[in-house]
Amino acid sequence: MTELFVKQAFLADGWHKNVSLVVEEDGTFSSVRPNTQPSAGAERLGVAVPPQISLHSHAFQRGMAGLAERRQTPSDTFWTWRNLMYRLAGQVTPEQMEAIAAFLYMEMLRAGYTQVAEFHYLHHDQKGCVYENPAEMALRIASAAQTSGIGITVLPTLYMYSGFGGRPLLDEQKRFATTPEQIADIIQAVRQQGERNSLISAGLGLHSLRAVDMADVKRLTQDKTLKGPVHIHIAEQVGEVEQCLAATGQRPVNYLFEHAQVDARWCLVHATHLAPSEVTQIAQSQAVAGLCPITEANLGDGFFPLVPYVAQKGRFGIGSDSNVLISPAEELRLLEYGLRLSAQSRCVALPQNTLGSTGGWLYRQALTGGAQSCGLAQWGLVEGARADLCVLDIGRLPLPDLEGDAILDAALFSVPALPVKHVMCAGAWRIRDGRHPQQEQLTQQFHKVVRTLFSEI
Numbered sequence: 001m002t003e004l005f006v007k008q009a010f011l012a013d014g015w016h017k018n019v020s021l022v023v024e025e026d027g028t029f030s031s032v033r034p035n036t037q038p039s040a041g042a043e044r045l046g047v048a049v050p051p052q053i054s055l056h057s058h059a060f061q062r063g064m065a066g067l068a069e070r071r072q073t074p075s076d077t078f079w080t081w082r083n084l085m086y087r088l089a090g091q092v093t094p095e096q097m098e099a100i101a102a103f104l105y106m107e108m109l110r111a112g113y114t115q116v117a118e119f120h121y122l123h124h125d126q127k128g129c130v131y132e133n134p135a136e137m138a139l140r141i142a143s144a145a146q147t148s149g150i151g152i153t154v155l156p157t158l159y160m161y162s163g164f165g166g167r168p169l170l171d172e173q174k175r176f177a178t179t180p181e182q183i184a185d186i187i188q189a190v191r192q193q194g195e196r197n198s199l200i201s202a203g204l205g206l207h208s209l210r211a212v213d214m215a216d217v218k219r220l221t222q223d224k225t226l227k228g229p230v231h232i233h234i235a236e237q238v239g240e241v242e243q244c245l246a247a248t249g250q251r252p253v254n255y256l257f258e259h260a261q262v263d264a265r266w267c268l269v270h271a272t273h274l275a276p277s278e279v280t281q282i283a284q285s286q287a288v289a290g291l292c293p294i295t296e297a298n299l300g301d302g303f304f305p306l307v308p309y310v311a312q313k314g315r316f317g318i319g320s321d322s323n324v325l326i327s328p329a330e331e332l333r334l335l336e337y338g339l340r341l342s343a344q345s346r347c348v349a350l351p352q353n354t355l356g357s358t359g360g361w362l363y364r365q366a367l368t369g370g371a372q373s374c375g376l377a378q379w380g381l382v383e384g385a386r387a388d389l390c391v392l393d394i395g396r397l398p399l400p401d402l403e404g405d406a407i408l409d410a411a412l413f414s415v416p417a418l419p420v421k422h423v424m425c426a427g428a429w430r431i432r433d434g435r436h437p438q439q440e441q442l443t444q445q446f447h448k449v450v451r452t453l454f455s456e457i
Contacts, residue, residue, distance in 0.1 A: 001025065002022070003021070003022055003023075003039050003041055003043070005036075005043070005044050006018075006019045006047070007045070008048075008403060009021075009381055010050060012380050012381070018034065018036055019034045020033045020042065021381065023387040023424075028386055029386075032383050046394060047392045049389070050367055050381055051115070051388050052113050052328035052366060052370065053114075053116070053318075053367065053371060054108060054115070054318065054370075055318065055369070056320070057117065057118050057319060059100060059101035059105075059144070061322045062103070062104040062323040068084050078236075078237055078299045078301065079239070086173070088453065089172075089175060091126065096449045096453065097141065097144075098143055099442075099445040099446055099449045100144075100449060102144035102148050104144075105145050105147075105152075109149065110420060110439075111326045111327055111417065112423065113328060114425040115370065115371075115374055116150060116320075118154050118155060119231060119269070120156055120157055121157035121205065122137055123176065124137075124175045124176075125175070126175065127174070130182075134186060135189035138190050142194075142197075145199060147442075148430070150430070151374075151425060154190045154202045155204060156186035156202065157176075157206065158178055158204075158207060158211070158212050158217075159176035159177065159207040159211045159212075160179070160213060161210065161211050162211070166213070180220050183205075184225075187203075187204065190202040198386075201375060203231065204220055204231070206232040207232070209232075209244060221261070228265070228375050229265055229267060231266070231269055233269045234269065235252045235270060235274060236301055237272075238273055240252065241273050253268070253271065253274060253275075253281055253282060262282075264286040264372060266285070268289055270292065270304070271289050272301050272303070272304050273302060274304075279309050279314070280312060283312035283313060283314035287315070288317055288373040289309065289315065290319050292318065292319040293331050293332075294320070294325050295320070295324065296321075297334060304316075304335075307343075307348060307349075310351050311351060311352060315372065316366070317367075318332065318366045329411060329415075329416075329417050329418045333413060335349065356405065357408065357409050358409065359409035359411065360404075360409065362412065363408050367380065386426050387427040390418070390423050391420075391422040392418065392420065392421060393419045397419060420434060
């Protein structure tokens, strides 16, 4: 048992002072009590908040961070960026995948994340052949999370076609090729590993409407043995919307809702280019919109229609996606600033007629949507939840003596990143004074891997 005493803590019902927390051996909170006195053995902390959740990640892409910022054609787009991504994806071995992911997940912990949903479609070897263990790559991802000490929802992702109408996969997509049966088996393999480590769980990934058959989607999502989150890329690019209209006569979200029972299990990733009817469909379904503002800005995707979405009580969370930059604060700041630039107004994310803290509201919404999208029934500094917390060093904020949501406003809008001091995940300190215990080793392994990869591609 571990006892903590926090001067200011962000609990489920808001900010409280002098909070005593008890962490049990199973890595959960057994007691969370505000307005207390510290016990003799309690560790004293300043400010604690629930850590954030990255609901969408492609770990291997951290291995190309910053390398796609050179214009390759007069009209550089997502589709030209994808060429470099395919080159990297074509080379990564299981050992290299594990090293890249372990480094990334260590970075996430240092940034203030303690849970990640890994949208995993890099299944086969460099020739497109199934490994001796078909779940090899997914289990490497899970092992990397275990090494770093982060919680993970692995989403083995179905990828059957290169485009609408059942177009065959391209040669550079051969490592992604899977059948529904293979995906079901990989999910079960990850869950078996999760039986030995409570930080590991699994759900279902569907790459995109263009890459799957809706009859298979219906069968997989209705399979009671595959309970858990369901994630899909959707409407990220204008080109994708146009292709869907040409192939089906419907826009992507309209088409998805006609052919699948979208509910609170689902996370619709990006959903950037929506018609008003699609905004309403997602909001009313209680699905989560998985927003990845850093990646969406990096790739030139566009802006998610957040204002009409939250007006209809739509749920959202944030994802690090391409992992070009690891910062939950930057994700939320960029989300709000994109809205401000578009609307030529301020504090735009807040629902209409809602007053108060923009940073506090954004942080809360991202926690709720992130937890839902990872299949976590409880999240935050509450009794029974996994004992995850992030201790902020408010001495690194520009103004002194801040309290409550003013801390989150300052942490999101007045410093480059969350001022993370310590991070606990499942009752264990993963970050102390900003450092991970294996930081040097994981960094060296990552550097060795990327040097090798880019000597080959």
